[in-house]
Amino acid sequence: xxxxxxxxxxxxxxxxxxxxxxxxxxxxxxxxxxxxxxxxxxxxxxxxxxxxxxxxxxxxxxxxxxxxxxxxxxxxxxxxxxxxxxxxxxxxxxxxxxxxxxxxxxxxxxxxxxxxxxxxxxxxxxxxxxxxxxxxxxxxxxxxxxxxxxxxxxxxxx
Amino acid sequence: xxxxxxxxxxxxxxxxxxxxxxxxxxxxxxxxxxxxxxxxxxxxxxxxxxxxxxxxxxxxxxxxxxxxxxxxxxxxxxxxxxxxxxxxxxxxxxxxxxxxxxxxxxxxxxxxxxxxxxxxxxxxxxxxxxxxxxxxxxxxxxxxxxxxxxxxxxxxxxxxxxxxxxx
Numbered sequence: 102x103x104x105x106x107x108x109x110x111x112x113x114x115x116x117x118x119x120x121x122x123x124x125x126x127x128x129x130x131x132x133x134x135x136x137x138x139x140x141x142x143x144x145x146x147x148x149x150x151x152x153x154x155x156x157x158x159x160x161x162x163x164x165x166x167x168x169x170x171x172x173x174x175x176x177x178x179x180x181x182x183x184x185x186x187x188x189x190x191x192x193x194x195x196x197x198x199x200x201x202x203x204x205x206x207x208x209x210x211x212x213x214x215x216x217x218x219x220x221x222x223x224x225x226x227x228x229x230x231x232x233x234x235x236x237x238x239x240x241x242x243x244x245x246x247x248x249x250x251x252x253x254x255x256x257x258x259x
Numbered sequence: 260x261x262x263x264x265x266x267x268x269x270x271x272x273x274x275x276x277x278x279x280x281x282x283x284x285x286x287x288x289x290x291x292x293x294x295x296x297x298x299x300x301x302x303x304x305x306x307x308x309x310x311x312x313x314x315x316x317x318x319x320x321x322x323x324x325x326x327x328x329x330x331x332x333x334x335x336x337x338x339x340x341x342x343x344x345x346x347x348x349x350x351x352x353x354x355x356x357x358x359x360x361x362x363x364x365x366x367x368x369x370x371x372x373x374x375x376x377x378x379x380x381x382x383x384x385x386x387x388x389x390x391x392x393x394x395x396x397x398x399x400x401x402x403x404x405x406x407x408x409x410x411x412x413x414x415x416x417x418x419x420x421x422x423x424x425x426x
Contacts, residue, residue, distance in 0.1 A: 130407060137292050216401065227401050235375065235393060235401070241285055241411040243370070244401055 112140035115206040115240075116213040117198060117230060118191075119146060120172040123215025123247040129180045130245050131213040132189065138210065144191040145205050146173040147198035169193050199233030212238045216246040266347075267295040270368040270406075272361045272396065273332060274301065278374025278413035283339040285411045286372040287348075295369055296347040297340070301332050302360035303352060328352050358399040365400075370407040373397050 116131040118124045128144060135142045148169035170193045177189055194201040206212035217228035227235070227244065235242050271286035273279045283299065290297035329352050336350055353360045365371050375397055393401070393410075401408050 227398075231401075232393075235397075235410050239412065241409055244408045244410070246405075246407070 112138060113143050113209040114138075114140045114211045114213060115143045115145060115202065115209045117146075117202045117215070117234070118144050118173050118176045119198065119215075119230075120176055121215060121217070121247075123217055123228075123245060125176050125179055125215075126247045127213045127215045127243070127245040128176055130243065131211070132180055134211065134213075134243075135188070140210050142189045143205065143209070144173060144177055144189055145194060145202060146170070146191070147194040147196055147201035149195070149197060166193055166195060199230040199237075202230065202234050203237045203239075206234075206238050206240050206242075209240050211241050211243055213243045213245060216244050267293065267369045268298050268367065269293070269295050269370055269372065270298045270300065270361070270364055271372040272300055272302070272357065272374075272400075273335060274357065274374075274396075275331070275335075276374060276376060276413070278376045278411065280335060280339065280374070281414050282372045282374035282409075282411040283335060285409065287336075287340045289370075289372070289409075290347065293369065296349060298364065298368065299332065299336050299348065299350045300360060300364055301328060301350075301352045302357035303328060303354045304357055357396045358403075361396070361400055362403055365404045365406055368406045370409055371400055371404050372409040372411060373400060374413060375410045376413050 114131045114135050116124075116128050118128055128142075131142050131144075134140070146169045148165045150165060170191075173191050173193065177191060192205065194205070202212060202214065212234055214231045214234050215228070216231055231242075231244055235244065269286050269290045271279075271283050273283050286299075287297055289295075329350070332352060333350055336348060340348055351364075361371060361373075373396065375393060397408075397410060401410075
């Protein structure tokens with residue numbers, strides 16, 4: 102588990118997507134970065150069946166994996182049409198998002214996450230997923246915040 | 260809301276740790292890729308630099324110490340940047356709390372790059388297990404920086420060459 106950025110193999114930028122605005126900002130940042138470095142963007146969405154603490158699942162019949170995939174492809178579509186086509190692969194993972202991102206990002210150039218996702222309170226300093234990633238990922242982690250919409254890297258078009 | 264640098268700027272905080280040296284290398288490479296200015300900042304924290312909490316304020320903060328910090332910092336920068344010699348580098352040392360020093364320079368930066376020190380075996384920790392929290396500087400920057408924040412991990416000490424330090 103000590104995978105370090107390997108420049109020999111294909112360069113990857115892993116980005117966590119959950120459909121939230123910061124995660125979409127993270128995805129577009131990742132796409133822009135990938136265009137600069139020639140890396141491939143790997144958008145990852147992870148889903149878990151919501152915890153029900155012993156009660157029967159009230160929303161049976163929902164295909165969470167399907168839903169996750171839909172959220173992901175919508176996010177990608179949002180970002181992709183604003184930008185020149187970049188190489189984006191996507192991956193739907195069942196499991197804890199933070200853990201999935203850390204695992205997927207092993208050996209990647211970068212892991213990009215939004216500063217908070219769904220499920221955190223707005224005041225949270227950094228979503229729990231982002232926090233876990235910052236602590237555990239073996240590659241550099243980029244945390245993108247959505248607030249101040251449009252505060253992108255100025256001069257990025259240079 | 261001052262005038263913005265047209266080419267953009269990558270801000271990196273350096274405190275002399277191995278992690279911050281890694282952050283500096285990453286930031287230098289990124290500045291080169293993006294054609295941006297590299298803004299290296301080191302904060303001289305009076306409180307951290309003081310010999311002891313009971314020492315008179317300002318102890319160890321003489322001009323000579325300051326100059327040494329600058330030259331050490333410049334050496335570090337040369338090391339990180341040298342191979343191709345990215346010219347657009349600005350090195351700055353300022354007195355103050357690191358968080359304040361960094362955040363004061365964050366507006367208008369394309370990103371803020373920081374190192375993070377990790378304990379041994381950090382990456383192998385199971386998910387959900389509480390770990391030592393991120394340093395206060397990185398934590399506060401993640402909360403308050405208006406720009407993307409990049410956390411670069413301290414390079415691991417080749418585990419294949421040196422399996423364990425114990426014994």
